[in-house]
Each structure stands twice: as C-alpha cells, then as structure tokens.
Amino acid sequence: MSDNYVLIHYHIFKNAGSSVDASLRHSFGGRWGTFEGPHAHAIQSSEQLSAFMAANKHLVAISSHLARPPLPHSHCLPVVFLRHPLLRAWSVYQYTRANSSQPYSAVAQNLTFSDYIRWALKKEPGSIVIRDYQVVHLSDASWRGGDILKTEATQADLEQACQLLSYWGVVGIVEEFDRSVTAFQARYGEYLPDLEFLPRWDNATSREVVPLAERVDQLRQMLGDCLHDDFMEANRLDSHLYAHGRSLLHA
Numbered sequence: 001m002s003d004n005y006v007l008i009h010y011h012i013f014k015n016a017g018s019s020v021d022a023s024l025r026h027s028f029g030g031r032w033g034t035f036e037g038p039h040a041h042a043i044q045s046s047e048q049l050s051a052f053m054a055a056n057k058h059l060v061a062i063s064s065h066l067a068r069p070p071l072p073h074s075h076c077l078p079v080v081f082l083r084h085p086l087l088r089a090w091s092v093y094q095y096t097r098a099n100s101s102q103p104y105s106a107v108a109q110n111l112t113f114s115d116y117i118r119w120a121l122k123k124e125p126g127s128i129v130i131r132d133y134q135v136v137h138l139s140d141a142s143w144r145g146g147d148i149l150k151t152e153a154t155q156a157d158l159e160q161a162c163q164l165l166s167y168w169g170v171v172g173i174v175e176e177f178d179r180s181v182t183a184f185q186a187r188y189g190e191y192l193p194d195l196e197f198l199p200r201w202d203n204a205t206s207r208e209v210v211p212l213a214e215r216v217d218q219l220r221q222m223l224g225d226c227l228h229d230d231f232m233e234a235n236r237l238d239s240h241l242y243a244h245g246r247s248l249l250h251a
Helices: 019-032 046-055 086-099 105-109 113-121 133-137 141-144 155-168 172-187 212-223 225-232 238-250
Strands: 006-010 033-035 059-066 078-084
Touching: 006 019, 019 033, 019 059, 019 078, 019 172, 046 059, 078 155, 078 172, 078 238, 086 105, 086 113, 086 172, 086 212, 086 225, 086 238, 105 113, 113 212, 113 225, 133 141, 133 155, 133 238, 141 155, 155 238, 172 238, 212 225, 225 238
Parallel strands: 006 059, 006 078, 033 059
Antiparallel strands: none
16 A cells, blocks of 8 residues: 555546546646546446556546545545535436437437436436436445446445445535535645645536525426426435535535
8 A cells, every 4th residue: 555645536427527627637737547447337446446546656636437435545535526416417417418429318318307307217227327326326336236227226325325425524515616625625735735626617517606496496397396306206315415415514
C-alpha cells in the first residue's frame, strides 16, 4: 500500500460528475485519470481498481463510473454525489435522449418523460438506471445476479450504503453543489494541497437556478400525482439514501 493519498471519485451517472472531474483535471492535470471497463455495464471491483492504481502510481485522483466500493486502501479519499431521484430521472432522460451513443438512447428518444417513467416502472431492461440506482451503485446490489441491469436494491443494500457514507463522513449533494465542494475541499485539502474544487457546472442538463421544491413540483405536475407517487415508491430506497446524504453534508 502506498503512503500517498489518492482521491477516488465514484461517478454516479448524471450526478454532477463531469463538474467534479473538471475540478480534478484543473487541480492535477496529468495526475488525474479515469478508470473504466470494456463496456458501460462492466462494473469494476475494489481489487481491480487497486491493480490500476499500482500500475499508475503517478495518479493522485481517479474518476470512475464503474468502480465500486469499498475503497482499495486507507489512504484513498472518496468523493461521491447524490441527487434527488426525480430530478436525476429527468436529467438521465434528457441526456440519454440527446446522446444516441448512450445505452437505451432509442428508448428515451421515442418516449415522453411520462412514458419513460412508465417504462422504468415496468422494470424493462436498462431501467435500473432510474430505479434506486444510487443505492445499487453504493452497495452489493451491483454484483447480485452477475448483471447490474437485472439487479434490485433491497433494504439491506440501503443500510449498507448509508453505513458506507457515514463511515466516509462527507457526501456531495447535486442540488447543493457549492456547499458540497466546499465540504470536500475542507476535508481533503490538507492531504492534497493542489486540490481546488471549483463551484462550477460542466455538462449540466439545465443551468437554471430554481429552488429544489419548485423543480420537484414542476416534474410532479408533468407526471401527474399517481405516476409521480408510483415513481417515488420505486425509488423509496434512493430517497432515504439522499436524505441521509443531506444530513451528513449539513452536519
């Protein structure tokens, strides 16, 4: 194990990860790198990330959509952002619809947002991306059944994810981006003197500054109360994880 500190950014899809990466690139230049797999769903273990780190000892910050906890060793500094499930679903829909290279882009292109939510509620292939996916990403649910597209998060997975975040002690919240990067800077700056988290957005689906409650209400009206409630029930675990993350950030 190296004595050098390495920041690990667990990049959850459509959770402000491009903005985080912009800060890491700005801070470290060629000492920041990415670690992914052969395809978009090839999740990577802590052991695989550790091997990548051993082969790239010059890196002091690594971002990955596919790496999964736990951290490879005690000198790793975790960064992860959570997002309100409904706002995240809207962002996933818009981004996937606009980028034909994304998995299941054709689904989003051919459906309204309401129908996209109905598609997800029917548990169609690929719809896990907006069904308790944040809990899946941060728990053993990622590995269950050998295919992340077919997994389901459980209450035990939620408890595991909450315990993980509590142990890490600091969590980013997309809707409170400035406060989040300030928290990460305060926590990790002493270990990585070149770190400079920037309160800016990159690759954002929307840059409108609208209060959280108002944005959620706009989407609720778009879906209608019944569909909205069904969607939130399908993301009950993510909602609890999001609330836990916000409490950690505010603490």
